Amino acid sequence: MRGRRALVTGASSGIGEAVSRLLAAEGYRVALLARNRERLEAVASELPPHPGGGHLVLPCDLTSFEQIEEAVRSLEGAFGGLDLLVNNAGIGYRARVSELDPEPLRRVFDTNVFALLLTCKACYPLLVRGQRPVVVNVSSVVGRRGIPGQAGYSASKAAVCSIGEALRVEWAEEDIAVSTLNPALTATGFFQNQLNPQQLPDPDLDEARPASEVAREILSLDRRPRPEVSLRWKWRLLGILSILSPRLADHALVRRLGGDWRVPTRRP
Ligand SMILES: NC(=O)c1ccc[n+]([C@@H]2O[C@H](COP(=O)([O-])OP(=O)(O)OC[C@H]3O[C@@H](n4cnc5c(N)ncnc54)[C@H](OP(=O)(O)O)[C@@H]3O)[C@@H](O)[C@H]2O)c1
Numbered sequence: 092m093r094g095r096r097a098l099v100t101g102a103s104s105g106i107g108e109a110v111s112r113l114l115a116a117e118g119y120r121v122a123l124l125a126r127n128r129e130r131l132e133a134v135a136s137e138l139p140p141h142p143g144g145g146h147l148v149l150p151c152d153l154t155s156f157e158q159i160e161e162a163v164r165s166l167e168g169a170f171g172g173l174d175l176l177v178n179n180a181g182i183g184y185r186a187r188v189s190e191l192d193p194e195p196l197r198r199v200f201d202t203n204v205f206a207l208l209l210t211c212k213a214c215y216p217l218l219v220r221g222q223r224p225v226v227v228n229v230s231s232v233v234g235r236r237g238i239p240g241q242a243g244y245s246a247s248k249a250a251v252c253s254i255g256e257a258l259r260v261e262w263a264e265e266d267i268a269v270s271t272l273n274p275a276l277t278a279t280g281f282f283q284n285q286l287n288p289q290q291l292p293d294p295d296l297d298e299a300r301p302a303s304e305v306a307r308e309i310l311s312l313d314r315r316p317r318p319e320v321s322l323r324w325k326w327r328l329l330g331i332l333s334i335l336s337p338r339l340a341d342h343a344l345v346r347r348l349g350g351d352w353r354v355p356t357r358r359p
Contacts, residue, residue, distance in 0.1 A: 093118030094143060095222065095313070096170045100153060100210060101180030103130035105279030106229065109302035110177055110309045115139055115146060117310065122147040122166050125180065144169070153180055153206035154198070156213075163213040172220035175313050178207045179229040181247075183285030188242050195286035196243045203247035208254060224267045225313050228255050229305075232273045232321055235330035236340065239352050248273075252319070259318060268316035274305045275323040 097114050101107035102123035111121050115138035123131045128150035135146050147169050151162040166173065184199045186192065207228060218224040233241060234248030255271035262269060278299035300322075308320060321327045325347070333340040338357070345352045 095119045095174040096122075096172065097175040097177065097313075098122045098124060098149075098166060098173055098214065099177045099179060100124045100206075101229075102134060103127045104284075105281060106274065106277060106302045106305045106309075107177070107179045108134050109306035110179065112138065113303070113306040113310055114175075115141070119175070120144065120146060120170065122149055122170065124149040124151050124153075124162055126150065126152050153210065154201040156209050159206070159209050159213050163210075163217065166214075167217055170217075172222075173214055173217035174221040174224055176210070176214050176218060176224075176226045177229070177309055178210055178226065178251075179309075180206065181229065181231075183241070183281055184244050184287070185240050185285060186243070186287060187240055191243060192287070198286065199243050199247050200250075203244075204250045204254075207251060211254075211258065218262075218267050219265050221267075224265075225316050226258070226262075226267060226269045227309050227312050228269070228271050229309075230255070230271050230273050232275045232323065232326035232330070234271075234273055235321060236326070236333045236344065238344070239348070255319065269318075270312040270316045271319040272305070272308055272312060273319070273321040273326070274308075275321075275326050276300065277302055277305055 097119045099107050099111045099121060102111045103125035111123050111134060115121050120141045120143055123135055125131055131148045131150060135148050138146050149162040149165060151158045153159060182199055182202045184195050228251050230251035231248040233245040234252045237245040252271050255269055259269035276299045279302050321330060329340055329343060332343060341354050345354050
């Protein structure tokens with residue numbers, strides 16, 4: 092896998108930073124994309140140098156299609172083509188539906204859904220020229236089972252799962268493999284970075300796993316692409332139960348989340 096060219100969005104922190112470090116250590120040439128140029132340069136400066144040319148820093152706000160196109164033009168100039176696209180950038184928003192604010196809600200969909208689709212569109216010609224091209228879209232376990240207090244975020248991640256289903260068939264002709272990865276609670280700055288973090292209590296971060304675990308899964312998906320992987324078997328079961336018996340799934344979820352959430356009452 093040495094010499095593969097990768098673009099990682101959301102590379103300035105958390106999972107994106109961890110996967111950028113892992114890929115560079117495995118001999119990939121990495122383009123790091125996020126808004127915070129200083130953080131990107133700090134991460135890039137710590138990556139092992141790549142013999143075929145340096146890693147690339149791409150400061151870009153993904154909510155602007157013009158900026159995505161500009162970043163991909165720079166990527167094309169430096170790398171020529173693209174072998175692995177990791178669509179990881181994302182933002183959270185915790186609010187009850189009755190208290191949703193349209194502006195942050197739009198930002199969640201702009202970042203988690205529209206930016207991902209438009210990054211795929213912009214990178215398509217580079218992927219077509221890539222060696223054994225792979226796309227990994229980072230969704231979430233809440234994309235397969237909506238969570239109270241996170242309806243907007245859950246819906247955005249359900250959209251990411253849906254995009255993966257469509258795209259892997261759409262791009263089969265060009266032999267571009269598309270995988271969806273659904274991480275569960277991961278120890279990153281995600282909960283501090285989310286929009287209006289004060290609104291609801293954060294989940295119990297004691298259960299959080301390190302970002303390096305998700306990074307290893309992304310590397311394994313590049314080596315052996317699979318349609319969809321959900322981390323943690325309890326969440327996998329909950330996703331299946333939500334289709335087979337939504338009522339039972341509600342019970343299981345409320346027990347798992349704790350707090351003030353209640354199971355909907357069965358009406359006669
Ligand atoms: N942490 C968890 O428990 C968890 C669980 C399941 C799924 N996930 C998903 O994993 C992904 C990574 O999250 P994380 O946990 O690593 O959180 P994080 O540390 O907050 O990372 C989010 C990344 O996205 C970038 N980003 C946000 N808005 C952007 C924009 N408009 N343009 C470009 N980059 C943008 C941020 O960089 P800048 O601020 O520099 O732009 C940052 O690098 C997200 O898609 C998240 O939904 C996380």
